[in-house]
Amino acid sequence: MTDFQAVLNSIYQDAIQATDKGVVASYIPELAHVNKENFAIQLRTATGECYGVGDYNKLFSIQSISKVLALSKAMSLIGEDIWKRVDVEPSGHPFNQLALLEIENGIPRNPFINSGAIVIADILVSHLKNPKEDFLNYVRELAGDASINYNIDVALSEQSTGFKNFAAANLLKSFKNLNNPVDVVLDFYFYQCSIEMTCSQLSNTFYLFANNGKCLQNKLHITDRQVKRVNALMLTCGFYDEAGEFAFEVGLPGKSGVGGGIVALLPDHFVITTWSPGLNKKGNSKLGMQALEQFTTKTKQSIF
Amino acid sequence: MTDFQAVLNSIYQDAIQATDKGVVASYIPELAHVNKENFAIQLRTATGECYGVGDYNKLFSIQSISKVLALSKAMSLIGEDIWKRVDVEPSGHPFNQLALLEIENGIPRNPFINSGAIVIADILVSHLKNPKEDFLNYVRELAGDASINYNIDVALSEQSTGFKNFAAANLLKSFKNLNNPVDVVLDFYFYQCSIEMTCSQLSNTFYLFANNGKCLQNKLHITDRQVKRVNALMLTCGFYDEAGEFAFEVGLPGKSGVGGGIVALLPDHFVITTWSPGLNKKGNSKLGMQALEQFTTKTKQSIF
């Protein structure tokens, strides 16, 4: 049997000695301050064991990772109706997302590019009574942890600088693919992205996607088939313009965020979360990508 | 010598009998109510004669025609510095302006596409003490007519539905090509577009472009060279995706608006304004285009 802790330790040793640790995201002022020496991995297996190394109990901004949670909540609310408003295909080149949105008449390519995530946010705003509160409670329930919270400074920081998101939301609105006012939807969206978690909390929260839709508390949140959809989307669209590379190098469904977090999973086997704030050129955590690649290579645990 | 009145009369007879009068713009609710039976032509020659036919003393929304006036005001304020932020080339296909803006890093193709006009509005907001008031006074001075005004209902109507403009402005902001807040710039921009004039007033207002920069009151507003720039831009970019066709069919610098107005001019000779609210597929006044084509054909007065 694999000695997971030994594997994590060995990856950790490599990581802390890396000379190139990537570049911390600076487009959101609040994120620019994070120390790029932080590094953590946390693993939770389907049989309940947990392994960790580094700063796995330190909070970081989950950012785009929240899109997966918003999607699963939307699935539980309106099911297949989501796909009338968002597609499920990889987006190709991300540098001109608005171009793509224009050409495709306001239907985002998938729920993990920003325009798609904004449509999902619109769905949550429409169907949740108290959107921010209800969504946070949903995440807390998945994680089994009431201490999880928004970082309001990060949310406001993004609100005052996220012009591309305002552009995308207004374009969606012009195509009538947003039912609520732009400001209301983006206010929710920026809060959603500002959630902070530790690696341990993230592994716990994503456990349902490795467990056929049941969270740690054994409550069924989404169906088997919906889990398959989420995992297929993470595999094909979870890493911006590096999805193909991740599918190959790591071979697991996963999702990254500009805060430097990555969560990945092997259905029925495990959830693994890494955190390293420095990003590579494509916007994914540089050392996180490498750590996951080493993990699946060393443990031979991947979908291929 | 040409009997201008007879020419206008004959064009008028053709126009009112046309069976296909185009489609009134409906994207701004306030504009959708205009009766498409309205039709007018007004001509002012360099020697001071005026000729008119139809409803040439009836007010209509000048919309995009205002972009030419905003440009000339910006020219008088900051001169050549404008061209660091806006290009002077035709835009090609307008159906994906945001795509173009993305590819060209936030530099709009010219000051008459919406994104370019929004940058000009930003310049005016920065350099005018009381932007709305000062700009209106500028237009009134050009026209020699203090009765000209904004239509606040039209401005608010566009403010609450102009999502594509909000998308463009936010995209410009993300490229740091907007110095003022998006809302402030667009508020000014929607007011600017909401100005109402009659054909007579428009011919008067545009007189400076046929008169080497001097308005009707003989005051010099912009230089000879700036007038040449404005006229070259009107010729190559004044008619959305129909600039080439207009250059050929009419052969005059001109500018159209979705309110159904068109103003065109032959330097040193005349200014002519038409109004017919029904638009063709490219968004220009259907009968207005035809009227101007007939006018230059019958009078042999064009730049070619």
Add this chain to the structure above:
Amino acid sequence: MTDFQAVLNSIYQDAIQATDKGVVASYIPELAHVNKENFAIQLRTATGECYGVGDYNKLFSIQSISKVLALSKAMSLIGEDIWKRVDVEPSGHPFNQLALLEIENGIPRNPFINSGAIVIADILVSHLKNPKEDFLNYVRELAGDASINYNIDVALSEQSTGFKNFAAANLLKSFKNLNNPVDVVLDFYFYQCSIEMTCSQLSNTFYLFANNGKCLQNKLHITDRQVKRVNALMLTCGFYDEAGEFAFEVGLPGKSGVGGGIVALLPDHFVITTWSPGLNKKGNSKLGMQALEQFTTKTKQSIF
């Protein structure tokens, strides 16, 4: 244990009763004649059992499926150097592949879109002594079947009508991403696509991708890591603009061709091939997609 034959039989019964069997590809005249009532599935397990239903011993044109074989041959010839000339990311929207190629300076998004496959063909032309003969022998060796052959009529039919491929190849050449003359590369490429196989032969040929690089005769052709790369590429890019949907509905690496064939596989478990000539709107076999979806649903054999 699953009764695979019973599963195939049940899928077959559904398929032959389907009222909408899609549309046979007509852009290659030679392919337009194929009877769309043909339907077949063939399954080969890692333990050596074979199951089949319908016309699984009837030849059809494998078309784009050949791109996977060309890629694996190129991998065995020049290894990682391939990726200097072709990327590994999904292509997003396929309707304007040339646009994408222009924007990305002649580097095709992946080896399974036509432009990418043409670069791979160029590599084979450069590194094989007798390209057509050697490639055919490679395919025959993988299949363990010397009867496999090109269909020269199909190759010539495509040669005289494949203008988009000539456009793509010339564009690649203009970016210096083609070392051999356009005509020579495309001649090889059209031959490559014209190979005919039965479902059984295709399952045999693709066996190496489910068997860590070893073909049926137990010869190692490509490394473990190269197999992982091929499978990741099939999963993310194997189905034109329907890769995301296939990843979800079927959950297996696979590749389709406009001849109506699809081959898919679960590493270490099985290879499955379907054939039904009618295509859906995205260019993939309509009933083939449905058959594979039913298969993985009924057998619960997928990567998720």
Add this chain to the structure above:
Amino acid sequence: MTDFQAVLNSIYQDAIQATDKGVVASYIPELAHVNKENFAIQLRTATGECYGVGDYNKLFSIQSISKVLALSKAMSLIGEDIWKRVDVEPSGHPFNQLALLEIENGIPRNPFINSGAIVIADILVSHLKNPKEDFLNYVRELAGDASINYNIDVALSEQSTGFKNFAAANLLKSFKNLNNPVDVVLDFYFYQCSIEMTCSQLSNTFYLFANNGKCLQNKLHITDRQVKRVNALMLTCGFYDEAGEFAFEVGLPGKSGVGGGIVALLPDHFVITTWSPGLNKKGNSKLGMQALEQFTTKTKQSIF
């Protein structure tokens, strides 16, 4: 009255002293050898006077300037039917012409971008008995000069390196907007572009566009209205991505070629040709553009 010779002399003095003379086109090997010290201007007035300075009797490759002549010949052959296959609007950004062609379903934006000129070449190939011979005779007749000829080395040089043109032609063919084989059309097209003329010969040849369709020998080749179309197209589309700038700086209909030639004209007044092989970043003759700008500024002869 303007002393034209003095104006030309003064422009010449400035030009030969310029330190930055642009960069000679190198993509066609045969053109790369031309000495960039060459400089010439030649002016022919409607009243028959001719003025020249510099190397105005030296031959150079007219390249894209030939597109105007091909268009006028096509107009005389099939008239308005041309516009079913080519549009008349500026092309916007030229760096991705194939993208534009794909999006607009194989209808080139105008007859002066390469794809449009290839469609015109296709028309000539279809309607001329001996295309190369007949077209050359047409040009000779316009010029009143039987010595004008193709430069076969230049034509062959372009044939062996013009991959983007082959890409465009094949794309046109895939959209069924080419009736003859790609190779046949491009063979003609490369010959057409390889014509060599002196500045004097070019002014003579273009005389019909300043003379309502009648050439120097007073023969009517195209109608008044067709001349207006050609001139409008030159004004809006004659200078690649610098059409707007030329319309402003020079204010004349004109056409440039990568051989460094520019011909421009004021209807009923004059034709002027410049030659200076060094190009600016947009692909137009650097000193030629400046010379024409000075000419219209000094003589106040422009359309505005």
